[in-house]
Amino acid sequence: xxxxxxxxxxATLAFAAAAQAQISNDVVKIGVLxxxxxxxxxxxxxxxxxxxxxxxEDFGGKxxxxxxxxxxxxxxxxxxxxxxxxxxxxDRGNVDMIIDLTTSSTALAVMxxxxxxxxxxxxxxxxxxxxxxxxxxxxxxxxxxxxRSLAEGTGRAVVKQGGDxxxxxxxxxxxxxxxxxxxxxxxTAAGGKxxxSVRHPFPGQDFSSFLLKAQASGAKxxxxxxxxxxxxxxxxxxxxxGITPKQKLAGLLLFINDIHTxxxxxxxDLYVTESFYWDRDDASRAWSKRFFDRQKRMPNMVQAGNYxxxxxxxxxxxxxxxxxxxxxxxxxxATPVNDMFTKDGRIRADGLHVHDVYLFQVKKPAEAKxxxxxxxxxxxxxxxxxxxxxxxxxxxxxxx
Amino acid sequence: MIExxxxxxxxxxxxxxxxxxxxxxxxxxxxxxxxxxGLLNIINFTHGAQYMMGAFLAWIGLTKFGxxxxxxxxxxxxxxxxxGMVIERTMLKRLYHLDHLYGLLLTFGLxxxxxxxxxNEYGSSGQSYDVPDALTGxxxxxxxFLPNYRAWVVVASLAVCIATWFLIERSSLGxxxxxxxxxxxxxxxxxxxVPLLITLTYGFGVALAAFAxxxxxxxxxxxxxxxxxxIIVVFAVVVIGGMGSILGSIVTGLGLGLIEGLAKVYFPExxxxxxxxxxxxVLLVRPAGLFGRVR
Numbered sequence: 001x002x003x004x005x006x007x008x009x010x011a012t013l014a015f016a017a018a019a020q021a022q023i024s025n026d027v028v029k030i031g032v033l034x035x036x037x038x039x040x041x042x043x044x045x046x047x048x049x050x051x052x053x054x055x056x057e058d059f060g061g062k063x064x065x066x067x068x069x070x071x072x073x074x075x076x077x078x079x080x081x082x083x084x085x086x087x088x089x090x091d092r093g094n095v096d097m098i099i100d101l102t103t104s105s106t107a108l109a110v111m112x113x114x115x116x117x118x119x120x121x122x123x124x125x126x127x128x129x130x131x132x133x134x135x136x137x138x139x140x141x142x143x144x145x146x147x148r149s150l151a152e153g154t155g156r157a158v159v160k161q162g163g164d165x166x167x168x169x170x171x172x173x174x175x176x177x178x179x180x181x182x183x184x185x186x187x188t189a190a191g192g193k194x195x196x197s198v199r200h201p202f203p204g205q206d207f208s209s210f211l212l213k214a215q216a217s218g219a220k221x222x223x224x225x226x227x228x229x230x231x232x233x234x235x236x237x238x239x240x241x242g243i244t245p246k247q248k249l250a251g252l253l254l255f256i257n258d259i260h261t262x263x264x265x266x267x268x269d270l271y272v273t274e275s276f277y278w279d280r281d282d283a284s285r286a287w288s289k290r291f292f293d294r295q296k297r298m299p300n301m302v303q304a305g306n307y308x309x310x311x312x313x314x315x316x317x318x319x320x321x322x323x324x325x326x327x328x329x330x331x332x333x334a335t336p337v338n339d340m341f342t343k344d345g346r347i348r349a350d351g352l353h354v355h356d357v358y359l360f361q362v363k364k365p366a367e368a369k370x371x372x373x374x375x376x377x378x379x380x381x382x383x384x385x386x387x388x389x390x391x392x393x394x395x396x397x398x399x400x
Numbered sequence: 401m402i403e404x405x406x407x408x409x410x411x412x413x414x415x416x417x418x419x420x421x422x423x424x425x426x427x428x429x430x431x432x433x434x435x436x437x438g439l440l441n442i443i444n445f446t447h448g449a450q451y452m453m454g455a456f457l458a459w460i461g462l463t464k465f466g467x468x469x470x471x472x473x474x475x476x477x478x479x480x481x482x483x484g485m486v487i488e489r490t491m492l493k494r495l496y497h498l499d500h501l502y503g504l505l506l507t508f509g510l511x512x513x514x515x516x517x518x519x520n521e522y523g524s525s526g527q528s529y530d531v532p533d534a535l536t537g538x539x540x541x542x543x544x545f546l547p548n549y550r551a552w553v554v555v556a557s558l559a560v561c562i563a564t565w566f567l568i569e570r571s572s573l574g575x576x577x578x579x580x581x582x583x584x585x586x587x588x589x590x591x592x593x594v595p596l597l598i599t600l601t602y603g604f605g606v607a608l609a610a611f612a613x614x615x616x617x618x619x620x621x622x623x624x625x626x627x628x629x630x631i632i633v634v635f636a637v638v639v640i641g642g643m644g645s646i647l648g649s650i651v652t653g654l655g656l657g658l659i660e661g662l663a664k665v666y667f668p669e670x671x672x673x674x675x676x677x678x679x680x681x682v683l684l685v686r687p688a689g690l691f692g693r694v695r
Contacts (some may be wrong), residue, residue: 037516039625042525163503172669201672205620205629208418209664209671212544216411228525232621236528240619242538261621263528 004117009166022322023066025094030056030310033110034100034125035080036074039228042246043255044102044125044302047295049385051303052099054291055310063317070316071095073328075106082106082115082273090117096323097122097313104175111140118325122313123303127253128178129388132352136395139325140351141332144305145275147182147253149357149386153273154250155186157359157379158221163248163271167219168197169210171226179225179252200226207234208241221271227253239266255300259362259374267374272361276301276341278359283340298372308341309353315363318344345383350395407665413664414544416658421550422464425612425656429630430637430649431561432608435568438644439581439601442492443500445507445636448627449514450606453480454613454621459529469532469618473556477607478613488599511627518624526623528610547601560611561650568646577601613614636679642692652690 032052049072055070071093075082082101089095090113094322098114101107102125112123115137121133124144131142166187170176184194195217198210211234214222222238224231231254238244251258256278259267270337278288278298287307291299299307316331317323337345337353345355360375370375372389388396402409429451436444457476461467467475487510495502531549538547544648579587580594588594613627618624637656641648656675663671682690 037519040525041519199669201669203625203629204672205626206418208420208421208550209415209661212414212418213665213668228524229621229623229625233524236618236621240531240538240547240549242547257525259523261528263530265530266528275685336555338658 008034023064024096025321026066027069027094028063028066028314028317028323029069029071029089029093029095029097030313031089031093031095031098032070032072032100032306033085033087033098033106034072034206035077035102036072038077040077040102040125043257043300044100047291047297047299047303048100048102048117048125048306050294051291051299051307052310054287054294055307055314059311059314064321068314075101075103077103077106078252079105079109082380083109086110086113086121087117090114090119096120096325099309100125100302102302103127107131108135111135111137112294115139120313120325120329122309124309129182129288130351132348133388133394136350136393136397138351138397139329141309141329141347141353142351143309144301145178145273145357146352146387148388149275149381150252151179151182151186151271152386153357153359153381154223154252154271155183155192156190156385157273157381158248158250159187159190161378163221163250164192166192166194166221166223166250167214167217167218168223168225169207169214170197170199171204171230172199173202175227178226180223183223183252191272192393197225200230202226202230203228204230205233206237208237210234211238211241211243215241215247218245221248221250223250223252224254225252228258232258235262235270245269255302256298256372256374257300260297260372264363264365264368264374267362268364269380272360272362272375273357273381274301274360274375275355275357276302276304277360277377279373280377286326287340287358292372304341305389308337308339311339312337319389336396346386348390348393349398350393351392351397352387352393354387356383357381357386405666410543410667415661417541417544417546417661418550419658419661419664420654421553421657422660423654424554425616425630425653426634426657427561427650427653428557428608428612428615429503429634430641430653431564431646432605432612433634433638434641434644434646434649435564435608436605438600438636438646439577440492441496441500442503442602443507443560444602444605445504445631446487446511447507447606447609448629449511450480450484450609450627451613451616451630452518452622452624452627453483453514454610455529455617455620455626456522456527456613456624457610458614458617459622460525462529463527469614473611473614477610480610480613481603481607485599485603488602492602493595493599511631511674515624515628521623524623526621526626529617529622531618547604549618553619555611556615560608564608565650566644628653633675636675640675640679640682640689642689645691645693648689648691667683 032049034048035041039397099122101123104126107123107126121140123142127147129146168180170180254272316328320327320331333347342355359379458472535549584594641652663674
């Protein structure tokens with residue numbers, strides 16, 4: 001009897017040791033690195049953290065018999081702070097994967113650290129196309145959207161809808177310029193014409209002067225190559241000066257939160273491209289309702305993207321039988337993504353998660369049935385069209 | 401069509417009008433700052449946050465308590481002004497005998513605390529405040545569609561500026577205030593309660609900021625950082641006008657609004673910088689500002 005007990009004890013120890021080899025530090029730890037206090041804290045922030053927690057709960061809180069933990073920190077939209085936190089998490093905090101990374105500077109900084117430490121990074125909140133081109137890494141996935149998909153969705157589809165003359169209202173810094181450039185190319189390629197643009201200082205408050213210029217241009221569509229409160233104020237003041245609805249606005253980077261705060265009266269008829277809308281199908285509605293119960297607001301594409309990515313990551317850990325970055329990443333790339341966020345999404349060699357995106361038009365106040373009922377679908381843009389084709393990727397990992 | 405440097409006259413007129421509207425905000429805000437500096441010698445860096453509080457309290461009043469816009473225009477400045485007086489009594493009062501720098505640091509710190517509080521409570525995306533029903537719509541002036549609310553902003557701002565100027569430069573209360581700045585001890589000897597006078601003055605300056613905030617609520621998104629965006633420009637306006645000069649801040653506020661409007665027509669990228677360029681030139685040529693006296 002005694003011998004049996006000893007044997008059993010030894011077997012348990014051996015099993016535990018084997019499991020330890022598969023899951024580092026006996027825990028799968030996910031770090032949510034996001035803006036918790038600054039200008040993007042509403043579109044990512046605590047909502048992003050909550051979405052990740054929901055994904056972990058829905059997975060059962062354990063993978064391969066080991067607990068899954070979630071930690072969160074504020075990167076204050078600064079690359080150096082984000083990189084330092086990532087280093088600390090990887091070196092001393094046993095973190096296996098970092099997600100969210102709203103703003104491109106933080107995303108690019110953390111991707112590098114993750115590669116160096118051989119851990120996984122998933123970008124859901126940033127838009128730069130550099131993430132999957134010049135600066136791509138084999139330990140990173142770009143999950144939700146990039147400037148190219150926004151430009152393609154809004155630019156091409158709006159031209160097709162008859163909005164063939166454009167004028168840009170552009171925030172005068174790198175992000176605004178690149179958004180204007182990307183969209184101009186798409187508009188011209190689709191047969192539209194760009195009549196001009198005006199660069200406004202960033203951040204601004206009063207956009208009426210610039211809007212009057214856009215009005216004088218006679219363009220059918222005014223493209224808003226700005227974001228956050230700049231874009232909100234532009235929409236609001238365009239309505240105030242009677243520029244809309246005669247001319248249409250196209251938001252090049254807007255989230256449902258922006259529409260919510262501006263209100264339908266000012267935002268009606270506006271075009272916007274998003275990767276996720278809560279009221280798209282039964283799966284998105286069911287998940288979003290749960291999110292709403294916890295956060296008292298509907299999720300946007302960044303937050304929904306976080307949920308989707310974490311679910312996919314945990315499934316990959318389970319399938320690979322380890323949390324080793326290379327093996328998990330191989331599984332993530334080999335498996336299509338099917339959940340409330342997308343159908344048949346695929347992760348390419350350059351780390352880009354290719355999936356459908358949607359061009360929406362904002363409803364008129366009379367059309368909305370209640371709060372958060374804001375969008376009507378104009379067109380679904382297939383992933384292959386929305387994102388840069390793999391053949392054109394400038395990522396060194398792509399074999400040509 | 402007449403053109404001026406390649407811009408149609410009509411478009412130019414429209415832009416100048418928009419400049420005048422923005423100038424009205426600058427005028428009311430810089431007026432409050434000038435009063436506080438002129439009479440208390442405090443550089444009130446909390447001014448932007450107090451402007452933001454004005455807009456936010458108007459929004460909270462409307463959405464939570466059904467307080468209409470017109471009532472907010474009176475009630476909110478009183479509330480924020482009262483809060484200002486508490487700040488003066490409990491904190492600022494202790495700094496009058498010290499260097500300007502201490503007042504600046506305290507008020508700057510307070511601004512960060514207040515903005516942080518609103519960030520935390522209401523988030524970063526901003527809130528929308530609808531234009532009051534009586535002022536919706538607009539008028540076609542031929543060269544521009546002028547929203548009625550913007551016209552009201554100009555009228556209300558000018559009225560408040562002129563009334564304030566009259567109060568301080570032409571009334572007996574104003575005479576006490578100015579005497580209190582020159583020689584508080586002597587004024588106290590005449591039986592005037594100088595500390596109370598100073599508290600009321602600070603409260604009044606703060607109330608002006610809150611008034612501008614309520615005026616701004618229907619025009620701009622009500623967000624915690626709306627004051628921080630504006631306050632630097634307003635400080636430049638005060639410096640150009642002459643620190644502490646009442647008339648200077650009003651005239652400079654409106655004038656710089658117009659110049660900024662012109663810059664937006666001819667060189668939009670430069671429009672945020674031009675005010676500071678003017679500030680540099682004015683400081684080089686007239687260090688006390690356009691309307692300031694050398695003390």
